[in-house]
Amino acid sequence: MTGSAGFLKLLKLPVCPHCQAVYRYDEVKNMCRYRNIECRHCKKIFTVESRKGKIIFFTVDTILLVLLNLVLFHFAELHPLGLLLVTLTFFGISLLLVPFTVRFRVYDKYAEKQYREKFEEKQRGEKTDNKKSD
Numbered sequence: 001m002t003g004s005a006g007f008l009k010l011l012k013l014p015v016c017p018h019c020q021a022v023y024r025y026d027e028v029k030n031m032c033r034y035r036n037i038e039c040r041h042c043k044k045i046f047t048v049e050s051r052k053g054k055i056i057f058f059t060v061d062t063i064l065l066v067l068l069n070l071v072l073f074h075f076a077e078l079h080p081l082g083l084l085l086v087t088l089t090f091f092g093i094s095l096l097l098v099p100f101t102v103r104f105r106v107y108d109k110y111a112e113k114q115y116r117e118k119f120e121e122k123q124r125g126e127k128t129d130n131k132k133s134d
Helices: 003-010 025-031 051-074 080-096 109-133
Strands: 036-038 045-049 103-106
Touching: 045 051, 051 080
Parallel strands: none
Antiparallel strands: 036 045, 045 103
């Protein structure tokens, strides 16, 4: 993937990895709250992943926002209040694009088990650290 082509590929709504069912914007936005979802068509479970996409998206978004502010401040000599308005508008539009950064992956029981074991081990470690500090 090259620069802009890779970024544009990132910005598409996800599909079920089993049956390729397309999900609408509102559905994807609501699915971001959960880790595993059952497909409404094929009834198979898939994993919702959004962390990597959001990190890449907000990194690019922040860089573009800084560049836009620099250009508007230095060349257009925009008033700081106007700059704030442009920044808030740009950020608001960016938030509307977040569901496009979500991806669905095939549910892997073994990976899920390892994830849970690590999480529980971390929880136990934190509890013992808290007890030692008391």
